[in-house]
Amino acid sequence: MVPWGLIVSVAAYAAFPQHRTVIVAVSAVGSLVRGGKKKGKAVRHKSFVAGDPDRGVKLEWSSITCQLLDKKGNEVKKLLDGLNGSARPGRLLAIMGPSGSGKTTLLNTLAGQLPKSSKIALYGSIRANGVPIADSWHKQVYVRQEDIFFSQLTVRETLVTAAKLQLPSSMSDEEKEQHVEQLLQHLGLVNAAGTIVGDNKTRGISGGEKKRLSIACELLGNPSVVFADEPTTGLDAYQAEKVMQTLKDLAKEGRTVICSIHQPRGSVFDMFDDIMVVAGGKLVYSGPAGDACLEYFKNQGHDCPLHSNPAEFLSDLVGTDHTSADTEAQSAARIQRLIQAFAAHSAAQTGSSTALAVSQDLQASLADSEEEDGEEDGEGGGKSKRRLGLTAAKADGAGAGFWQQFKILLVRAWRQTTRDRATNVVRAMMNLTSAAIFGSIFWRMGFGQTTIQDRMGLLQVAAINTAMASITKTLNVFPKERQIVERERAKGAYAVGPYFLSKLVAELPVTAFFPALFSMVCYPMTGLHRTVPRFLKFLGATTVESFTSSAMGLTVGCIAPTTEAAMALGPSIMTVFIVFGGYYVNADNTPAIFRWIPNASLIRWGFEALCVNEFDGLTFEATKPTDLKTGRQVLERLSFADSSVAKSVRKEVQIMLGWYWASAYLLHKKTPEFTRLLPVSKLAGKESESGNGVEGAAGKSSVVIEEVIEASGEAVTAAEVTEVSAESLTTAEVTTTTTTTTTITTESASTEVETSVEEEFVEAE
Structure with a gap:
């Protein structure tokens, strides 16, 4: 079908410049009417159905x-300053700029992933197919710069676990696994599918394969928009090119792909369809990549040398030379000129691009009408694109339920715990070595008076060793695991309850194994109470203490932002518990203000349980009247006379449950929160109070045509009007007697035409 409406509109626009306003308005109305003809009402951007894969x-x-705000809410700095732009399906958009230019901040903003902070205020507007982003149903994913996975799972297991958690329950496990196999095939991960991911302790897949695995995990839901934060960071040239080729392939299949990147090699730069160059939070260039970009900068007096990398040329162009104060000032002046030049260039291009923009919308609407006609006639049913060969994930049905999540996460946690050979071997060697050392020092203790102190010393170091070994392992592992959990929970993969329960159940046997290893070596070597029931109680007390210490490590890991911080905070807290553990300071002599600490000390209750188990029923050699004859007298000296093993273990369990509850609560509360995008009108209000306008280069994302007709009837072109720099566009004074301003604002696929006649000046809002 020939799009006669489009042809006539474009021809009329070119032939009758004095009536362009009317022509554009009629064309836009016709576009809306045709788009909604089937349902009897206008349909906005029918050709781009949000959420349709x-x-x-x-x-x-x-x-x-x-x-960036200070404590009083006043602006300290603009991280982003009125940026406009667009990203189209089927094209790869790269956001480039030097370090600190704002490219990652912009990417996070577009993806809705800018972390919430009281020091950040965010303004602007984002639309998907003309619909405000908050009302859009499209699927989008964010590939982070850090590639964090459970290191002991294979590539296939990682994807299958994610698929079972995230894909609808209406899909069978076979369908989900088939979905995973397709992803492995098309992202080039088949050869690595059976290899564990690995980490700095265990060799696994390469950095490029990890990045492609990150992309694969995000593609499970078949998204329409893909954001990637510096996907080539830390990769060699070969792996970086393979990762970028993957993103390019995603764009070719019809997705909208946006990535931030610092300084790519030339072959990677050639893959970009469009680029945005930012410096100091302002726009230096936005448009097609390749020759068009270089031609633009050549016209600005900056010619890219022959046979040089265009990306390096652009980086040098917008970078700051800090060699001296003079070079720094020269760089700042050059960047400012480029910013102003592009603002003027964008304004000049506005009028000439209006007809094309409206025509494209009309063309899309007409094409959509033809497609609907074909579908009704039984044609075109098999013409929809298949992205990377993947079938769209089913939209019906919910994800996995509580117990299904528990089952899936339990398998993952068990694999991670039992396969971590490096960690388990180190823990085993530490416990065996400690047991052997303590056994050698306290070898075959007798029943003399001096052995009383020896026994107390042994039981104290046993309690400390058990607690420190357990918490150290947790602090080394959990902060990193928490990042994975927060990322997955942000996607709604599972709840805290199933995750926490599965983790405890999976780690229960392993956590119990190491205290048992320590006890079986140390107990017989030192000659502690030689009965099986006493040994089993010793083993039980150290095992419960190990669980409690691990629970405390989980809480510290939830509080500390990094592994390093957790490793500093955990032992510091444990030191306090050791001091008030009953050996150095008697609980009865503890100052009132600190009396709660012995009650909360896992070392105190572990030490108490071990002492009661050992001393109760023992008789010591006494040669002096002041000598302690029985173990009960020793317990009275320690203020443990009224205690029992069962009572101490119950207290330990209460502390353990308290730490577990605190960990689960903190995990639940640590659900990532992101900065809300506020309307531009609020920023306008703030700036108008301080006497500043808000238009400039950061104006509304609308198409503005200004035809200034002088009283003599001579027309001034749009390019002449827009020669004013972006900073001076807030209030444009016109010296003519009568000024006609025509503003056509395209929002939500509708066209609004406003005509106003003002005297003396034109104020753009």
Whole structure:
């Protein structure tokens, strides 16, 4: 079908410049009417159905401004200053700029992933296919710069676990596994599918394969928009090119792909369809990559040398030379000129691109109408694109339920715990070595008076060793695991309850094994109470203490932001518990203000249980009247006379449950929160109070045509009007007697035409 409406509209627009306003308005109305003809009402951007996996999503953003605030809420710095742009389906958009330019902040903003902070204020507008981003149903994913996985799972197991948790329950396990196999095939991970992911302790897949695994995990739901934060960081040239080729392939299949990147090699730069260059939070260039980009900068007086990397050329162009104060000032002046030049260039291009923009919308609407006609006639039913050969994930049905999540996570936790050979071997060697050393020092203790102190010393170091060995392992592992959990929970993969329960159940046998190893070596070597029931109680007390210490490590791991911070905080808290553990300071002599600490000390209750188990029923050699004859007298000296093994273990269990509850609560509360995008009008209000406008280069994402007609009838072109720099566009004074301003604002696929006649000046809002 020939799009006669489109042809006539474009021809009329070119032939009758004096009536362009009317022509554009009629064309836009016709576009809306045709788009909604089937249902009897207008349909916005019918050609880009948000959320439909077989349709593209066009993202448009305007006036994106990110402010860094002080404690009083006043602006300290603009991290992003009124950025406009768009990303289209089927094209790879790269956001480039030097370190600190704001490219990652912009990417996080577009993806809705900018961490929430009282020091950040975010303004602007983001639309998907003309619909406000909050109202859009499209699927989007964010591939983070850090590739964090459970190190002991294979590539296939990682993907299968994610698929079972995230894909709808209406899909069978076979369908989910088939989905995973397709991903492995198309992302080039088949050869690595059976290899564990690995970490710095265990060799696994390469950095490039980890990045592609990150992409694969995000592609499970077949998203329409893919964001990637510096995907080539830390990779060699070969792996970086393979990762970028993967993103390029995703774009070719109809997805909208946006990535931030620092300084790619030339072959990677050639893959970009569009680029945005930012410096100091402002826009230096936005448009097609390749020759068009280099031609633009050549026209600005900056010619890219022959046979050089365009990415390096751009990085040098917008980078700051800190060699001296003079070079720094020269760099700042050059960057400012480039920013102003592009603002003027963008304004000049606005009028000439209006007809094309409206025509493209009309063309899309007409094409959609033809496609619907074909579907009704039984044609085109098999013409929808298959992205990377993947079938769209089913939309019906919920994800895994509580017990299904528990089962899936239990398998993952068990594999991670039991396969971590390096950690388990080190823990085993530490316990065996400690037991052998303590056994050698306290070898075959007798029943003399001096052995009383020896026994107390042995039981104290046994309690400390058990606690420190357990908490050290947890602090080394959990902060990193917590990042994975927070990322997965942000996607709604599972709840805290199933995760926490599965982790405890999976680690229960392993956590119990190491205290048992220590006890079986140390107990007989030192000659402690030689009965089986006493040995079993010793073993039980150390095992419960190990669980409690691990629970405390989970809580510290939830509080500390990094592994290093956790490793500093955990032992510090444990030191306090050791001091008030009953050996160095008697509980009866503890100052009132600190009396709660012995009650909360896992060392105290572990030590108490071991002492009661050992001394109760023992008789010592006494040669002096002041000598302690029985173990009960020793317990009275320690203020443990009224205690029992069962009572001490119950107290230990209560502390353990308290730490577990605190850990689960903190995990639940640590669900990631992101900064909310506020309307530009609120920023306008703030700036107007201080006497500043808000338009400029950060103006609304609307198409503005200004035809200034002088009283004499001579027309001034749009390019001449927009020669004013972006900073001076807030209030444009016109010296003519009568000024006609026509503003056409395209929002949500509708066109609004406003005509106003003002005297003396034109104020753009």
